Amino acid sequence: MTALIYLAPILLVTGLVLASRMPLLRAGAFGLLATLLAAYYGASDTASYLAMLPLELAKGVWLAWQGGSIVLFGLFLHLVLSGGNTKPTAGAAMAAAPIDPGKLHRHVFLYCFLAGPCVESAIGFGIGYAAAIGGLLRLGIPPLSAALLSIFCQMLVPWGALAVGTQIGASLAHVPLVDFGFYSSITSAPLVLVLLPWFWLLMHRQGIKPAPGDLLVEAGYLLGLIGLLILGNWLGAVEASGLVACALILGVMAWREGLMQAAPIRTVLAYGALALLLLGSRLIPGIAPLLNGIAVLRPFDSLPTFPLLYHAASILLLLAIADLLLRGETSRLPGLLRQTWQGARMPVAAMVVFLTIARIYTGTGMADALAQSWSANTGSAAAYGGPLFAMVMGALTGSTSAVNGLLLPIQSALAQAINAPELWVLGLQNSVAGAMTAIFPGKVAMACAFAGIPGQERLILRRYGGYALFTLLCSMGVLALVLP
Secondary structure, three states: HHHHHHHHHHHHHHHHHOOOOOOHHHHHHHHHHHHHHHHHHOOOOOHHHHHHHHHHHHHHHHHHHHHHHHHHHHHHHHHHHHHHOOOOOHHHHOOOOOOOOOHHHHHHHHHHHHHHHHHHHOOOOOOOHHHHHHHHHHOOHHHHHHHHHHHHHHOOOHHHHHHHHHHHHEEEEEOOHHHHHHHHHHHHHHHHHHHHHHHHHHHHHHHOOOOHHHHHHHHHHHHHHHHHHHHHHHHHHHHHHHHHHHHHHHHHHHHHHOOHOOOOHHHHHHHHHHHHHHHHHHOOOOOHHHHHHEEEEOOOOOOHHHOOOHHHHHHHHHHHHHHHHHHOOHHHHHHHHHHHHHHHHHHHHHHHHHOOOOHHHHHHHHHHHHHHHHHHHHHHHHHHHHHHHHHHHHHHHOOHHHHHHHHHHHHHHHHHHOOOOOOHHHHHHHHOOOOOOOOOOOHHHHHHHHHHOOOHHHHHHHHHHHHHHHHHHHHHHHHHOOOO
């Protein structure tokens, strides 16, 4: 009975989003209320419950600030660079040069697997669709086909917005970010690779046929991307690894295909500076300890600090302010701040809600109790429920931060209870949830809006049943290989 009560808040959120299509923030608010009631049920006495409550709420808000600041300042930088426009003009600019019809297949791959993920890794927030759809429309791809194919630009969501969801997941599970990022990249590799044939099939159905050698070339670029992603996480540059891997492979392919001169120089310089600052501050010996020791906010000993000179959010803000100052456009600041707040307030609020739920599950021992009950009834087979739950919640919430907030504390406790390799289990959950956020109805609606075909979400989602099946089978196969 106790385990069922502890599970009820997660089931409630799932049901509200799935059955009633309630907005994520509102469903999360009901889930938070249910979590508070479940925690009160399990508390030894009212006094201990009341003592726990404000502390865990404050910890949830602090964890949300770690990621929410990246969302806020990442969107702010994007608005600064785009002149306050979130329409897909940046991607279209990259394809200003005439395109050889014989290279159309490779160009579609470039926008969906490289340009879109590059922007998404830097900014997040679904802005990667702007690069992908804008480029596809410029190539002459019909709007519905552009929206359908652009979904693949979300394939590296665990590294979106400078890996904000992965950073939050490492904090919740109390594992080193470098380890969590590395195992997430390893488990993402097969998921991304199995999506490439599915992408080719969708292109074929849209009438885009490959020229001789296209498939081999595209597979080679994707393998290079995955290799750089794994290397970046292994070296410790988790926040920058997605951006740098995509940018390097994108640069090579754009140069080979004759697109280099069409990229907007202002955006290239900004993203290049972002990548260099992130890599330099994390990989140059002595820099990270120095920056981590200056102006550090540390309200809780057991949670991540916020070093003002080292945090990725500070770098995003620095670049945005520098761009405004150099161009003499500081008069735009009030309007840009207003746009940023209007665009980011709901995702940040949802982050606060779901991470507060996670903290209550962890702080009250509810996560441990659920894991013990689950493992006692199913044994080591309990681990196979993780990818399935991550798939469902990724598709329902569209946010790895939300999924990690709901599930990661339980998954961490479960892995320890059944003696499963914890980092493999947690990394796989992060990867699967990230992959499935691509078919979150809200993101699909954003893709349709960018393509100029609002209201076509159901038509696109019906084409992605195979995507979910591929992801599920691949994740189960990975889990079977790593479990003892």
